[in-house]
Amino acid sequence: MDKTNMSAFFKKYTMVIALILITLFFTWRTGGNMILPQNVNNLIAQNAYVFVLATGMLLCILTGGNIDLSVGSVVCFVGAIGGQLMVNKGWNPGMAMVVMLLVGIVIGVWQGFWIAYVRIPPFITTLAGMLIFRGLSNVVLNGLTLAPMPASYLALFNSYIVDVFHGNSINITCIVVGLIATVGFLAASFAGRAAKAKKGYALKPMGGFVGRCVVISAVIMVFMWRLAQYKGIPTVLIWLALIIMIYAYITSKTTIGRHFYAVGGNEKAAELSGINTNKVYFLAYANMGMLAAVAAMITIARLNSANPTAGTNYEMDAIGSCFIGGASAYGGTGTVPGVIIGATLMGVINLGMSIMGVDANWQKVVKGCVLLAAVIFDVVSKKRAK
Structure with a gap:
């Protein structure tokens, strides 16, 4: 492999190499506890919401480096509605999940309308959404925690696939x-x-x-x-696999998936080529609302409760996973597999430091440094390419 190919290889697989090295580091520092079967399972369970939200956030970022700051609050609000329906109203979990999904879609459509057709900046629109839906969450819950969730609901997200071979x-x-x-x-x-x-x-x-x-x-x-x-x-892994495969296919094999990249690469050129850019923005944020609802279902099942603080900083985990996974801060670049690698890297750092007993405040410092390093790498790489 010549020098040029070697450089291209390391540039393409930087985060994969980083993930391997960080995993090996924490495996060494924890005396092998990092890769114990139970901790591998915990890595999935504790970060399932990140994989879901980061997949949706990628589409927003592709449109030009835009983000959705409201997803954590939307997760809390949709979870609060689900908790009220299942715990206080005694609704069937299936019906409650349909309502939760519809609420998430309506929220996404609402924000997508202002962003796509009125052209209010996504930062402002979703910042307003973050405040609105966090407040509404407390109104719906009346400041209380609703628990426990029905056993049939928990079985959809917190159980395990039966071993049909009876090992x-x-x-x-x-x-x-x-x-x-x-x-x-x-x-x-x-x-x-x-x-x-x-x-x-x-x-x-x-x-x-x-x-x-x-x-x-x-x-x-x-x-x-x-x-x-x-x-x-774990059953939640089945949900994640379906979501990842669907969105990997959409972004790489469909026309609308190509449109997200085109708008992020050059919106004016995309518009002149016949792409309805308003529709692309609208779909990105409507989809984000829907996936936030799915993340809410996973979250209240994981916590076995709906509480007013659920979803705090979830948007930061999703955004960080996208940028760490190779999505460009300028838009137009990024893949679903890359985002999954970014989310896994964040999860490994969280789990490794938790096992080591690192203070939660220092964990935030480390994650912030990793995010900044990823964005610096993206910006510097683009300047060198020019």
């Missing part, structure tokens, strides 16, 4: 699912390469392609092996 110390179903996921990934990768070759597109060197496939396959199997040693596949 003893190892969850065999988890291993089988890992093998299926690995085979599916490899099949999709080689099919995609074959399709590019057929169309005459430039292909990456076979060595690098195979190496990437081997590493990702190994990560999948090691991850599933650790889960299999605890309780198996």
Whole structure:
């Protein structure tokens, strides 16, 4: 690999390398506790909301570095409504979830309208939303915590997939699912390469392609092996996998997904080429409201309660995950897999420092430094490219 290819490789996989190194560091510092099966499970459970919100935040950022400051408050408000319906009103969890989803969509549509069609800056619109929905959350809850959630509701997010093979110390179903996921990934990768070759597109060197496939396959199997040693596949992981796959497909394979990148790259050029930029902005924030509702469902299930402080600083975790994962502060650049790497990196830092007993205030300092470093790297890289 020559110097140019080496530079391109490290630039593309900077955060992947950082994630590996940080994981190894905390594994060393915690005496191996970092990668215990239970802690791998905790990494998913404690950061599930980040993966969901960061996926939606990516679409907002793609439109030009815009963000949504209201998502934490929306999570709290939607969760408060769900708590009232299920705990105080005795509603069926399925009906309550439909109402929560609709409330999130309405909030997203409301904010998307002002941003897209009235052209009020997203920062101002969502800052107002942050204050409004945090206040409404306290009104709905009357300052109280509602608990516990119905057992049937908790089972949707806090339970584990049954091991149909009835393994003893190892969850065999988890291993089988890992093998299926690995085979599916490899099949999709080689099919995609074959399709590019057929169309005459430039292909990456076979060595690098195979190496990437081997590493990702190994990560999948090691991850599933650790889960299999605890309780198996958590149900929330199924929700996350569905959301990640859907949005990875939308952003990489659909016309509307390409429109988000076009608007963020050059809004005027996108408009002149026939793209309805207002619609793109509207969809980004309407979608963010919907995913905030999904994050609210996950959050109140995780806490087994709806309380007035839920969702605090969630927007910062989502925004940080996007920028750390390679999304550009100027818009037009970023991928769902990159965001997932960023969210995982944030989760590893949180979990590692918690296991080490690092003070919560110092944890915030470290996360702030990591975020700043990621944005500096993005800005400096773009200046050098020019």
